[in-house]
Amino acid sequence: MKQFHPLRVAAKTPESKDAVRIALEVPGELRDEFTFLPGQHLPIQIERDGKHVRRTYSICSPEGCWPLEIGVRVQPGGLFSEFAANELQVGDTLEVMPPTGRFHLESERPEGRFHIGFAAGSGITPILSIAASVLEGEKTSRFALFYGNRRQNTTMFIEDLFALKNRFPKRFQVHFVFSQEEQEFEISGGRIDADKVTELYEHFCRSVEPDAAWVCGPDTMIGSVTGALEDLGMDAGTIRSERFGVPRKGNGKQATRTSPGTADQAQVTVVMDGHKKHFEMPREGSNVVDAAAECGIELPYSCKGGVCATCRTHLRSGEVEMATNHALEPWEVEKGFVLACQSTPLTDEIVLDYDKS
Numbered sequence: 001m002k003q004f005h006p007l008r009v010a011a012k013t014p015e016s017k018d019a020v021r022i023a024l025e026v027p028g029e030l031r032d033e034f035t036f037l038p039g040q041h042l043p044i045q046i047e048r049d050g051k052h053v054r055r056t057y058s059i060c061s062p063e064g065c066w067p068l069e070i071g072v073r074v075q076p077g078g079l080f081s082e083f084a085a086n087e088l089q090v091g092d093t094l095e096v097m098p099p100t101g102r103f104h105l106e107s108e109r110p111e112g113r114f115h116i117g118f119a120a121g122s123g124i125t126p127i128l129s130i131a132a133s134v135l136e137g138e139k140t141s142r143f144a145l146f147y148g149n150r151r152q153n154t155t156m157f158i159e160d161l162f163a164l165k166n167r168f169p170k171r172f173q174v175h176f177v178f179s180q181e182e183q184e185f186e187i188s189g190g191r192i193d194a195d196k197v198t199e200l201y202e203h204f205c206r207s208v209e210p211d212a213a214w215v216c217g218p219d220t221m222i223g224s225v226t227g228a229l230e231d232l233g234m235d236a237g238t239i240r241s242e243r244f245g246v247p248r249k250g251n252g253k254q255a256t257r258t259s260p261g262t263a264d265q266a267q268v269t270v271v272m273d274g275h276k277k278h279f280e281m282p283r284e285g286s287n288v289v290d291a292a293a294e295c296g297i298e299l300p301y302s303c304k305g306g307v308c309a310t311c312r313t314h315l316r317s318g319e320v321e322m323a324t325n326h327a328l329e330p331w332e333v334e335k336g337f338v339l340a341c342q343s344t345p346l347t348d349e350i351v352l353d354y355d356k357s
């Protein structure tokens with residue numbers, strides 16, 4: 001099981017009006033474990049009022065770069081983001097789990113591709129890493145980024161994007177869209193919704209069909225952007241998306257309830273690092289992660305919202321119902337992977353294998 005490690009804050013700088021950029025130093029002996037694929041994120045844990053608070057932040061650094069950088073948008077009342085903005089100092093340590101997440105570039109990639117990216121707000125964080133890594137690592141690939149924000153002064157990583165544009169003028173295009181600032185050209189105003197995607201695509205992708213699309217933003221934006229790209233002819237398999245924030249209830253892919261068991265309690269066995277642990281949990285009103293914690297067994301998790309996949313595990317036997325799933329691909333569900341934070345047992349016994357990947 002992946003463990004949290006203390007990483008030192010090497011730098012902290014303002015990143016737009018309401019966001020900070022934090023650089024985390026990874027010591028040499030942890031570099032292998034913290035090697036990431038562009039697009040992945042880091043679960044981070046702090047303690048507030050005696051309780052653990054976990055949040056997941058995407059890495060914005062390009063592939064192979066140290067220290068690891070994250071961008072944190074400050075949410076009013078946000079336990080972690082306000083702490084990061086107001087209290088965290090350079091030299092402090094944060095408890096950080098190695099990179100995880102399924103929204104990422106592959107390590108082996110073909111050349112000569114045309115990638116497009118749609119980001120809204122802090123959804124730029126993984127897309128920045130992906131775009132920079134494509135431009136750096138795929139010498140003949142191109143990237144066109146469409147980036148929506150309310151205003152310029154809330155736009156994160158603007159300097160990084162201009163620096164990329166200067167380094168790769170022929171292979172990188174960035175187009176900003178602002179919803180609360182008047183723009184000279186209509187195409188640059190408004191929100192990134194289905195109509196805007198169609199307008200941008202028809203304007204910028206007329207001559208070459210994109211090979212891959214990367215979409216990151218709030219829940220509502222993901223559906224409209226991916227739907228519009230499919231309507232424009234892109235194959236669903238070439239569109240990758242990641243949502244941030246807590247999704248609206250009922251928007252995820254839900255598992256089907258089948259073969260209900262008989263008892264109120266279910267026996268759960270977890271296999272982790274070659275060891276087995278057993279506990280009992282109610283078959284309603286809880287989930288595997290919380291029920292395990294109540295029995296003193298810590299299982300991996302971060303968002304507990306069905307988004308980050310930190311809790312992904314393999315259902316070796318039995319059946320579960322997932323309340324929601326915004327993280328697993330259909331093939332993973334078909335192969336028996338589940339999100340423990342969203343799972344309740346449907347059968348009297350279930351076995352979860354955390355060692356299978």
Ligand code: FES
Pocket residue numbers: 300301302303304305306307308309310311312327339340341342
């Ligand atoms: S902890 Fe994030 S999906 Fe389960």
